Amino acid sequence: xxxxxxxxxxxxxxxxxxxxxxxxxxxxxxxxxxxxxxxxxxxxxxxxxxxxxxxxxxxxxxxxxxxxxxxxxxxxxxxxxxxxxxxxxxxxxxxxxxxxxxxxxxxxxxxxxxxxxxxxxxxxxxxxxxxxxxxxxxxxxxxxxxxxxxxxxxxxxxxxxxxxxxxxxxxxxxxxxxxxxxxxxxxxxxxxxxxxxxxxxxxxxxxxxxxxxxxxxxxxxxxxxxxxxx
Numbered sequence: 001x002x003x004x005x006x007x008x009x010x011x012x013x014x015x016x017x018x019x020x021x022x023x024x025x026x027x028x029x030x031x032x033x034x035x036x037x038x039x040x041x042x043x044x045x046x047x048x049x050x051x052x053x054x055x056x057x058x059x060x061x062x063x064x065x066x067x068x069x070x071x072x073x074x075x076x077x078x079x080x081x082x083x084x085x086x087x088x089x090x091x092x093x094x095x096x097x098x099x100x101x102x103x104x105x106x107x108x109x110x111x112x113x114x115x116x117x118x119x120x121x122x123x124x125x126x127x128x129x130x131x132x133x134x135x136x137x138x139x140x141x142x143x144x145x146x147x148x149x150x151x152x153x154x155x156x157x158x159x160x161x162x163x164x165x166x167x168x169x170x171x172x173x174x175x176x177x178x179x180x181x182x183x184x185x186x187x188x189x190x191x192x193x194x195x196x197x198x199x200x201x202x203x204x205x206x207x208x209x210x211x212x213x214x215x216x217x218x219x220x221x222x223x224x225x226x227x228x229x230x
Contacts, residue, residue: 005199006090007078007224010057012179014097014189016067018060019047023078023092025057033081036061038074038097038121046074050081070099097124097191098179102198109165109174114155114199118175126178129191130155135170144178172196182199 011022021036035061038047046068051059059078068074074093116130125148132155133140137210141160145153157164165171174197181192226228 007092009076009078009092009095012076012095012097013192014068014099014101016101018062019068019097020058020060020077021076021078022058025055026080029054030082030084031080032083033080034059035079035122037077037079037146038068039077040072040074040092042075042094053203058141068097068099072099074099081214089191091171094148096124096179098125098177102175104129104173104175107197107199108198109171111164114160115152116173116175117152118151120151121177123177124179128153129176129178131171131176132160132165132171132173137173171199173199 007026008024010024013020017159019036019038022097023034025151033050033052033054034050034056038048038061044056045064047061050055053092055112074097076097077094080090081206098121102121103119105119106115107117114130114132118128120128127144127146128150129142129150130153131142131183139161143153143155143159174193179196210211218220
């Protein structure tokens, strides 16, 4: 008899509309699909979806009644479905779901670097991911900010496409929160967001104001953003 298989959740994304879940697929031919649950506690399911296929490793749950209540702690769990019935099902670990999304305050491109300022989530996180991508798709450019308390950051020119962001292209930026799930933090990257945001471009306003420079001689993200709003 084939050994039971316990799926391992590898990534979760919540954007206020969908909960998307990735996991390690089973190598056991007795598995026919997976059930994804968003739960209040181990005994109460808020949303559930079933996906077919042993090799499937992704599923999406639409939130038809709106956003999850940010004052409630939710968990995600993935269960294998076996051809011999529910008695052989195996559950993944319970993974806490981030529901308080970071809120972007300002995104600013000075012709070289891309600066971000956001309101952090009050929930337990490991840090944030700053991302910019063309509105019509293409390669995203991203930087991790490894602090749960961070509220500003920058994607430097060295991490953007050669020649910078093309002015003829519509770009969108986002800030996502990386979840903190304790002992499984080395296995699961939980992303809350992203939240699309248009990019402002006022290079003249930054280069003509003040001299608040970072140690490397460039403006800090916070100083540049303050200059924009002044």
